[in-house]
Amino acid sequence: MAIPTTADEVRRLDRDHVLHSWSAQAHINPLPIKSASGASFSDYDGNTWLDFASQLVNSNIGHQHPKVVQAIKDQAEKLCFVAPAFANDARSELARLIAERAPGDLNKVFFTNGGAEANENAIRMARVHTGKQKILSAYRSYHGATHTAITATGDPRRWASDNSSTGIVHFFGPYAYRSAFGAKNEAEELERSLGHLEQLVMLEGPGTIAGILLETIVGTNGVLLPPDGYLAGVREICDKYGIMLIADEVMVGFGRVGEWFAINNWGVTPDLLTFAKGVNSGYVPLGGVVMSKAIADTFEDRPFPGGLTYSGHPLACAAGVASIEVFEEEKILEHVKDLGERVLRPRLDKMAVDHPSIGEIRGKGLFFALELVTNRETHEPLVVFNASGADAEPMTKLLAACKERGVWPFTHFNRLHIAPPLVISEEELVRGLDVIDEALKVAD
Numbered sequence: 001m002a003i004p005t006t007a008d009e010v011r012r013l014d015r016d017h018v019l020h021s022w023s024a025q026a027h028i029n030p031l032p033i034k035s036a037s038g039a040s041f042s043d044y045d046g047n048t049w050l051d052f053a054s055q056l057v058n059s060n061i062g063h064q065h066p067k068v069v070q071a072i073k074d075q076a077e078k079l080c081f082v083a084p085a086f087a088n089d090a091r092s093e094l095a096r097l098i099a100e101r102a103p104g105d106l107n108k109v110f111f112t113n114g115g116a117e118a119n120e121n122a123i124r125m126a127r128v129h130t131g132k133q134k135i136l137s138a139y140r141s142y143h144g145a146t147h148t149a150i151t152a153t154g155d156p157r158r159w160a161s162d163n164s165s166t167g168i169v170h171f172f173g174p175y176a177y178r179s180a181f182g183a184k185n186e187a188e189e190l191e192r193s194l195g196h197l198e199q200l201v202m203l204e205g206p207g208t209i210a211g212i213l214l215e216t217i218v219g220t221n222g223v224l225l226p227p228d229g230y231l232a233g234v235r236e237i238c239d240k241y242g243i244m245l246i247a248d249e250v251m252v253g254f255g256r257v258g259e260w261f262a263i264n265n266w267g268v269t270p271d272l273l274t275f276a277k278g279v280n281s282g283y284v285p286l287g288g289v290v291m292s293k294a295i296a297d298t299f300e301d302r303p304f305p306g307g308l309t310y311s312g313h314p315l316a317c318a319a320g321v322a323s324i325e326v327f328e329e330e331k332i333l334e335h336v337k338d339l340g341e342r343v344l345r346p347r348l349d350k351m352a353v354d355h356p357s358i359g360e361i362r363g364k365g366l367f368f369a370l371e372l373v374t375n376r377e378t379h380e381p382l383v384v385f386n387a388s389g390a391d392a393e394p395m396t397k398l399l400a401a402c403k404e405r406g407v408w409p410f411t412h413f414n415r416l417h418i419a420p421p422l423v424i425s426e427e428e429l430v431r432g433l434d435v436i437d438e439a440l441k442v443a444d
């Protein structure tokens, strides 16, 4: 018995024995990937693509970084696994590195195996800590695919028919481009969205609400940046009514927008902050919840049932320590800010002038989305939803035009997302943007 070596064999075994989630649309004919390096990945026929999606916005330090691969090998030779009740050197060191970089007084880490588990546990922590049940979370959000995390996800297209986790109430976050409040500009949107949130708190009863969960920057649902003042406003509401603020940084933590944590851009400290993906770029699954010592201490008297066999796995934590060292040595945060501001943003602004299909450009650092429309005045979306589903053909064509020119971004409904590995070079970034510029003609 051996690992299959041909694309056909990999595809056949995948088709026969792997169950994909419905959202992994590629499952109809998954492309077998043979190898990856830096900002690119390759198939078995030698085709190589620039990875403009970082594999679900995950591969922040790029593929196969030699330092991280070596750290995993070294750790594997020393200690592969020990139960989480024991301490291990990699976990201790990674927790210290995260505590040093987390906002405000957040300095204790509960480790999980990924982002959904991190949110699931943060929700339970908020409930145990406050003794209250309800969680408010935003429409246009994604928090993961476990039971409560998917219920907290404010995207009805993702809810399964057995979606039944109770105690989650959704609110509208600020999105001035297609405002739920009829606001005319961002300042009005800010005021109305905060007003809406406070009204909802009053309606539900502050004495019943454990936490407000939000993505610092909404990722999958459109790269929606909070207007200045929004996060501070939510913090104020939380403080006023004794509610915990939970910031989901699974997608935007660890450098994606040029800060260790995106929330540092707005100087707000949440009570609980969840992370995953970028902490070690997925080399070994890892996630977690960061909190203050004061909050962590309360779980000694009021324990939450969060024991996970692989929590703080030595291999995952060793990869995390090495990743953070790579960030420092290669000055990745500075690189992200520089490339984002000097190269990516101006180039996208120029594309918006040239392409009538671009309705709005949103983003920061190396994390952008192009909102695609058929009519700029009315914001009429390129992908139209109706009773019989969505006509996704224009997006499929656009994606195909990128892929056949060697660039693999990701699309989500009306948006083309651009989120390359943070180690991408200027030359690679420009090459990829040239391709997208050309490919957009199919959508104009």
Ligand code: PLP
Binding pocket: 056, 113, 114, 115, 116, 117, 119, 142, 143, 144, 145, 215, 219, 220, 248, 249, 250, 251, 276, 277, 287
């Ligand atoms: N939260 C956010 C903001 C995410 O983007 C994701 C995944 O894309 C998750 C949570 C879920 O993370 P995971 O897939 O590791 O469970």
